Amino acid sequence: MNKLYIGNLSEDASPVELQSLFEEWKIPFSGQFLVKSGYAFVDCPDEKVAMKAIDTLSGKVELHGKVLEVEHSVPKRQRSCKLQIRNIPPHMQWEVLDGLLAQYGSVESCEQVNTETETAVVNLRYAAKEQARQIDIHRKENAGAAEKPITIHSTPEGCSAACKTIMEIMQKEAADTKFTEEIPLKILAHNNFVGRLIGKEGRNLKKIEQDTETKITISPLQDLTLYNPERTVTVKGSIEACAKAEEEIMKKIRESYENDVAAMNLQSNLIPGLNLSALGLFPSSSPGMNTSVMSGPGLAAQSGYPPLGQPESETVYLFIPALAVGAIIGKQGQHIKQLSRFAGASIKIAPADGPDAKQRMVIIQGPPEAQFKAQGRIFGKLKEENFFGPKEEVKLEAHIKVPAYAAGRVIGKGGKTVNELQNLTSAEVVVPRDQTPDENDQVIVKITGHFYASQLAQRKIQEILSQVKRQQQQKVVPGGQSLQRRK
Numbered sequence: 001m002n003k004l005y006i007g008n009l010s011e012d013a014s015p016v017e018l019q020s021l022f023e024e025w026k027i028p029f030s031g032q033f034l035v036k037s038g039y040a041f042v043d044c045p046d047e048k049v050a051m052k053a054i055d056t057l058s059g060k061v062e063l064h065g066k067v068l069e070v071e072h073s074v075p076k077r078q079r080s081c082k083l084q085i086r087n088i089p090p091h092m093q094w095e096v097l098d099g100l101l102a103q104y105g106s107v108e109s110c111e112q113v114n115t116e117t118e119t120a121v122v123n124l125r126y127a128a129k130e131q132a133r134q135i136d137i138h139r140k141e142n143a144g145a146a147e148k149p150i151t152i153h154s155t156p157e158g159c160s161a162a163c164k165t166i167m168e169i170m171q172k173e174a175a176d177t178k179f180t181e182e183i184p185l186k187i188l189a190h191n192n193f194v195g196r197l198i199g200k201e202g203r204n205l206k207k208i209e210q211d212t213e214t215k216i217t218i219s220p221l222q223d224l225t226l227y228n229p230e231r232t233v234t235v236k237g238s239i240e241a242c243a244k245a246e247e248e249i250m251k252k253i254r255e256s257y258e259n260d261v262a263a264m265n266l267q268s269n270l271i272p273g274l275n276l277s278a279l280g281l282f283p284s285s286s287p288g289m290n291t292s293v294m295s296g297p298g299l300a301a302q303s304g305y306p307p308l309g310q311p312e313s314e315t316v317y318l319f320i321p322a323l324a325v326g327a328i329i330g331k332q333g334q335h336i337k338q339l340s341r342f343a344g345a346s347i348k349i350a351p352a353d354g355p356d357a358k359q360r361m362v363i364i365q366g367p368p369e370a371q372f373k374a375q376g377r378i379f380g381k382l383k384e385e386n387f388f389g390p391k392e393e394v395k396l397e398a399h400i401k402v403p404a405y406a407a408g409r410v411i412g413k414g415g416k417t418v419n420e421l422q423n424l425t426s427a428e429v430v431v432p433r434d435q436t437p438d439e440n441d442q443v444i445v446k447i448t449g450h451f452y453a454s455q456l457a458q459r460k461i462q463e464i465l466s467q468v469k470r471q472q473q474q475k476v477v478p479g480g481q482s483l484q485r486r487k
Contacts, residue, residue: 007038030043160247195450215235315364322352347364
């Protein structure tokens with residue numbers, strides 16, 4: 001697109017003055033300047049000249065005391081769409097609203113309007129697909145550094161196209177300056193998604209390398225800090241090969257991001273009032289995706305728990321590496337005490353089964369939100385302390401006990417329910433056969449997976465147990481005897 005829009009123009013500006021201005025800054029143009037009231041249009045010979053005009057003039061050059069705004073001209077049919085949405089329920093969470101809006105296009109901005117009503121009102125701007133791209137070059141960050149990050153906000157296709165164009169520009173610049181070193185593509189990815197990008201035993205990454213004929217490396221966990229949770233994915237190869245690899249890498253990262261957002265939204269609905277963002281378990285935004293994750297009141301109406309009264313306490317048995325016990329307990333027990341206070345849960349570590357035990361059992365007692373907080377921090381602590389390798393995702397085994405008569409409902413006819421649970425949550429759910437019920441007539445359900453998968457599976461199983469419990473209560477006759485006949 002080579003046509004430029006010149007805005008914030010003084011009423012006194014003339015075509016001759018604009019022509020002189022472009023000539024002064026040595027910016028070629030073709031045709032005449034079309035001057036309107038407060039703005040003008042002009043054509044440039046090519047895209048490179050148009051970009052030079054924008055970089056040189058926009059926000060930097062004055063004419064008649066007004067700073068010019070120069071940008072690509074956009075046809076009316078392609079301009080961004082401004083909307084106002086009213087009557088948003090006060091209990092709706094922002095991440096749920098963001099997800100709904102994103103289904104209809106790339107959101108440029110979404111701002112809440114102050115009103116006197118209980119319901120919320122937002123002003124919304126959608127970007128047209130052709131223009132839904134913003135590129136930020138972080139020149140002022142990391143002063144003196146040899147490399148500067150570039151952030152691209154757009155659709156997946158827009159990000160990939162922009163990335164390829166940037167690589168081509170860099171390659172041409174290297175050739176013009178006789179820079180002989182290889183210029184790799186480097187992508188910043190949040191550590192939460194890197195394990196799934198790598199895949200089990202590195203299979204995902206190896207496949208991308210083979211399919212695109214590139215060499216891909218990922219920075220070590222040791223480079224992470226509290227203020228920098230991102231890993232550097234370095235891709236080496238031809239421009240075409242790197243562009244293909246970028247598409248595949250971002251596809252994997254987006255899948256992980258979207259799965260986690262979906263799991264997070266389900267957690268919000270299943271646990272009333274849960275403040276997910278405050279837990280520090282989830283990135284506020286994702287690379288290549290201009291998406292904000294904000295917290296708000298829970299959706300009690302959609303929850304499996306009643307909005308009034310306290311939710312029942314649950315007990316979860318979480319298994320961690322035996323070597324990690326010291327890190328969870330902390331010096332003089334300080335960490336486990338702080339964790340217990342933060343989560344509002346009772347947290348105890350059971351004695352080892354023997355001197356050579358490789359795992360230790362952490363017993364967590366508390367309501368659903370307390371379980372979510374406590375388990376989330378334990379998963380995070382194990383990752384921070386490097387108890388899992390740089391190419392490993394933190395996956396732990398959790399046990400919950402269910403009444404023996406309800407185990408069949410968890411399994412389902414022919415294993416249908418447990419299979420559906422595994423497909424929905426991405427966790428491995430097993431009800432061991434031939435279990436002998438304990439003294440409380442309970443059996444164990446084993447859940448293995450990463451944090452969100454494990455949490456979602458736990459919540460779904462608790463939903464099933466709640467349904468069974470309600471059905472049991474409905475079958476109780478006035479005399480207090482249950483009609484349920486146990487086999």
